[in-house]
Amino acid sequence: MIIIKTRMLGLIRGRMMSVMAGRVLTALPRSKARLLTSHPSQHLHSASSSCQKCELTSKRYNVQRGKFSAVSEHDLKFFQELLGSHRTVLGEEELEGHNTDWLRTVRGASSVLLKPKTTEEVSAILSYCDQHQLAVCPQGGNTGLVGGSVPVFDEVIVSTALMNQVESVDTWSGVVTCQAGCVLEALDQHVAQYGLMIPLDLGAKGSCHIGGNVSTNAGGLRLLRYGSLHGSVLGVEAVLASGEVVDCMSAMKKDNTGYDLKHLFIGSEGTLGLVTKVAINCPPRPAAVSLAFLGLQSFDNVLKTFKAAKDQLGEILSSCEFIDQSSMECVEGNLKIKSPLDEYPYYMLLETSGSNGDHDEEKLNNFLESTLGSGLVSDGTVATEPSKMANIWALRERIAEALILDGYTYKYDISLPLPHFYKLVEDMREHLGSNVVRCCGYGHVGDGNLHLNFTSRQYEKEILERIEPAVYEWTSQVNGSISAEHGLGFKKRNYIHYSKSLGAINLMKQMKKLMDPNGILNPYKVLPD
């Protein structure tokens, strides 16, 4: 074992070294500027637009349409009078991208998409739809992965695309208040000018809407550091199915006045109300960010390295991500991007963010010295320059996009106790054998969140039936969650009982009945048939 010396990793001011167990591979220029624009979100929609239409959801999944009215000429007239014809979008072609999910796995047949600009307009739309028994599908950036953001039949799509105003930024407390349609990346850029950041980051940041993030309780790359949206979101304004506006728009960090209703709208995927505004607690934007990319020989080493990172990097650890060899092969092979490390069975990305670059550098160096020295980590490279960090992040963030190029992706998003984390991938790989093109695992290991994916050339019902419910049963047996951050949407709603008790599901159904008695809000989603 060759021990890396601290000086080899970055005590040279202005530079840090990329290292592999004792030898220097590359010298990366160092900068304290943060990665802002290089996320691969711009690639998100290219994959879907170039491909054929997928089968209608109602047919593929044999769904029974609810007893809703069909949109009539009379209804369209109401919408056009309310919004004008340019914000009442009609036509199959115009709606195609809004009827189909990004993964091209589900497709609805809505004939109208509405683009309100204000809460009052959303209220008028929902009130009308509720009175006329028209089903509604709320839609943000349509980057969801469980079929929650597209219609199943002919639901009226209500898009938040034009609700993109930032209302205020309180620079004392660090709270931003904005409409639901603000794009995550744009919002993050907006608060950056005040030295703040949105405590949420995910691959789809260039397209997803903050209202959709809140409605799906999005997790992403830095939950480890900044916690869940249930903690970060201070206020929510939502419109109920009846059109009633529920104002829980406190911008206070602490407000214990009655039941905290905003949590009903966080993660309920638009089935209890349509989120129109949010207030978010923004932490200070870190002065320094570093990214370590590591190669490891065993999953046991991955876990031990995570634990060492928590101990040694403590408060500056802002992300702990994991990629297995199969995922890496996919992103390198399908997207022709290159990893800076040789082949390893497992890879980790460890990001640090802090207020003092020198301190962070020293902590990271000490950490790498000890983990490389002890053999936990076999190989590593460190980047602090934005473009270099973006290149490394791309290896992790573009896996989903790379998988699509195999053909069809069977996508699972599982929470597991850490000792079971990778065993699920191994067991499923054995279970599926050569039936699938690929079986791979990656994700937020620091949060116990595995992204488990299988691919085949095209959708095959037989493969799906070999995967489900096997993957859910396995997860349930170790008390994991069958959806860590993607939600249940349309595709997973009937598997809810693998993670929730009957009593809890019954209470959810009662709440749905209470808040949306006619069931018009995002039907066929979240709750089981």
Added chain:
Amino acid sequence: MIIIKTRMLGLIRGRMMSVMAGRVLTALPRSKARLLTSHPSQHLHSASSSCQKCELTSKRYNVQRGKFSAVSEHDLKFFQELLGSHRTVLGEEELEGHNTDWLRTVRGASSVLLKPKTTEEVSAILSYCDQHQLAVCPQGGNTGLVGGSVPVFDEVIVSTALMNQVESVDTWSGVVTCQAGCVLEALDQHVAQYGLMIPLDLGAKGSCHIGGNVSTNAGGLRLLRYGSLHGSVLGVEAVLASGEVVDCMSAMKKDNTGYDLKHLFIGSEGTLGLVTKVAINCPPRPAAVSLAFLGLQSFDNVLKTFKAAKDQLGEILSSCEFIDQSSMECVEGNLKIKSPLDEYPYYMLLETSGSNGDHDEEKLNNFLESTLGSGLVSDGTVATEPSKMANIWALRERIAEALILDGYTYKYDISLPLPHFYKLVEDMREHLGSNVVRCCGYGHVGDGNLHLNFTSRQYEKEILERIEPAVYEWTSQVNGSISAEHGLGFKKRNYIHYSKSLGAINLMKQMKKLMDPNGILNPYKVLPD
């Protein structure tokens, strides 16, 4: 202006200096061990036990008893058969401490207190009470400050005192699972052996139960760093009024499977269900803790110092507390404890916690150098040795206890936008003039949370009527919250509309009706009459 040099503040290994604008006051021995046992919680109950009985709540507040049954011999027989006679506590004297709140401002007249040990026993109790229309008051450590934890009339008290088992600690993910009756401080000590900490700390930690903390969404001294319990609590098990057990006991950090029902029980003060178990995400216990105690000449300087602390101390800032001169006079005068600083109109406590003591020391020194140098801060002392830190913390944490010794405390717990934070104290001081003994403000300035207190020799209705609703109107006008962390309980429920919209209150009432149709759970609390 004399500028403090970095070296004066602690580059000497093993020691840090207490400083006052350029001159060294005291040298405090330095240790990385953490303050664990010196919280003043042991004083919490001495104040009440030594004093006279206060007036019955029903009389003082002229409350109408709900249409509940009175506890009969038949009921007592059921409870005794279920729990045995030693866990079915009867007798006025035995129940006195459970009928009266710690502040001695409200008093109920319950004749029976039950001490279940298991969720099943809680379920049997609630099911019986619901069927027999017996009202129930859930009680943890009875340290609440708004009359939420004691009966108003003769409600059956269900105490979690014997539900104090820790079920598991997942050392990989850092999650503790335990029963609701674990005392916060004991739980924190328990997880300390695994290098973890409970992300919640408050003055009452030696008495309060974690179930009560969750039920009241307790905030405390380190919310600034670790966020609210809505973020930290991963799982909740609660028993509904019907006796049905709702199991939301995920120990996963991410679980988006259906509506996140646990949030209904966090902060609903036992009115929607009785919390029996919780799973909590525990951050790593910091290796180093430092506490700076500062004297300042203006409140504007307090705000600017907070902002500078966020910028310069960033990720290691773990607490930012505030004390005004009047609060300091009270704690020094009534409890005979001494501040290490001379008199200033305003004081701040800034705590740092991190994984590397040397780095933290350097950051804190730089911060103090710049804030003392620029005149923002007039005077300061830094402690890292546990007993010294405890002495400083006592100045902040024992204010509530000190105020009681004035006679009667009118207690307000307000969230305000920071620019308005201290103006409320000044305006109320002017408004009340010599009617009160004291008008003082202290609290969690880093979270915008003001503890506003008035005292008089004894309770006077006229004073109360001069304070309320004036204090709530003022708060509402600047979009603050009339209860930041204490909750509404009994005393503030009828002022909820100052912070919540009618639509939101109506939805809360519907949820109460849904989950507790007979209204037996903690009646006269949270929701308005």
